[in-house]
Amino acid sequence: MQKEFFEENPLCSALGIKYPVIQGGMAHIADAQLAAAVSNAGGLGLIAAMNSNADQLREQIRLAKELTDKTFGVNLMLMSPFIEEVVDVVCDEKIKVVTTGAGNPSKYMEKLKSAGVKVICVVASVALARMVERMGAFAVVAEGCESGGHVGETTTMALVPQVVDAIGIPVIAAGGIADGRGMAASFMLGAVAVQMGTRFLTAKECSVHQNYKDKVIAAKDIDTVVTGKRLGHPVRALKNRMTREFVEKEQNPETTAEELEAMGVGALRRAAKEGDVKYGSCMCGQIAGLIKTENTCKEIVESVCDEAKRLLRGNKVVC
Numbered sequence: 001m002q003k004e005f006f007e008e009n010p011l012c013s014a015l016g017i018k019y020p021v022i023q024g025g026m027a028h029i030a031d032a033q034l035a036a037a038v039s040n041a042g043g044l045g046l047i048a049a050m051n052s053n054a055d056q057l058r059e060q061i062r063l064a065k066e067l068t069d070k071t072f073g074v075n076l077m078l079m080s081p082f083i084e085e086v087v088d089v090v091c092d093e094k095i096k097v098v099t100t101g102a103g104n105p106s107k108y109m110e111k112l113k114s115a116g117v118k119v120i121c122v123v124a125s126v127a128l129a130r131m132v133e134r135m136g137a138f139a140v141v142a143e144g145c146e147s148g149g150h151v152g153e154t155t156t157m158a159l160v161p162q163v164v165d166a167i168g169i170p171v172i173a174a175g176g177i178a179d180g181r182g183m184a185a186s187f188m189l190g191a192v193a194v195q196m197g198t199r200f201l202t203a204k205e206c207s208v209h210q211n212y213k214d215k216v217i218a219a220k221d222i223d224t225v226v227t228g229k230r231l232g233h234p235v236r237a238l239k240n241r242m243t244r245e246f247v248e249k250e251q252n253p254e255t256t257a258e259e260l261e262a263m264g265v266g267a268l269r270r271a272a273k274e275g276d277v278k279y280g281s282c283m284c285g286q287i288a289g290l291i292k293t294e295n296t297c298k299e300i301v302e303s304v305c306d307e308a309k310r311l312l313r314g315n316k317v318v319c
Ligand code: TUI
Pocket: 027, 077, 079, 100, 101, 102, 103, 104, 122, 123, 124, 128, 143, 148, 149, 150, 151, 152, 233, 235, 283
């Protein structure tokens, strides 16, 4: 087993983490409690800033600082109406690392870098990976369309090696990874770490509503669908009454973009906080079918890494 993946992983050294596991910045789900649990487990936990304003994000950051003395980060959702003020909070609170998603981070790179923040950009294409490298990104997360939430068009298997060949900064693989096989495969594609979102949805420390967790655990391989392509922000979620109605409306040329947008408003919050898994949006990746249990973040991080280590030593997959 090559030491560069674990004991001497350069990304882990630079971020001050033990394991090459980064938690996805899941909107309405990735709070201080989950971020601290992942960081305490040796990975990199992230608080999702999503549509929080400055005060809401500051409160979550202060709470995470009480729950862990390890490095944790913030995920910036670039479509947020509060993006300017949350960038200021990240700088003020001396957050060491951010991930950015759902857009082009160029407007905020200089400010973040000047404040000493390492910026890891989530990209879904080679072109954006090249652009953020030129702007001084510390690393990229190459996120395939197997992921939950806002997705690009290319699969992880195709995207990761193309991004690895195109840039010189570290590449973290995301999309469809939930166990040691996915991690080992990611290393073979040239990634130095993995980001997992769906796997942490059923973590014991994840505060997402129990109905949502149960739906992830019950999901099969073909139980997710991408909606919203017509609106320009495709989103992968578990199939339910809401996605079925959305697909019908989306296919009907008489439905306006405004009607479709209205269906999406508040849908993730309804599922994640209120447990409305029929009419809410249960954003979730295609790998949900692999997840059968609720575990602590420590169990998740350690089991994924232990299995990857075994496989990289040449041991067979044991199912
Ligand atoms: O951002 C994500 N995943 C998300 S954000 C989110 S909140 C949301 N809710 C409803 C609609 C839209 C968002 C839920 N899940 N992942 C990172 C990611 N970024 N995936 C894909 C991208 C991406 C896509 C296009 C990044 C940049 C981009 O290009 C923009 C450009 O201008 O080039």
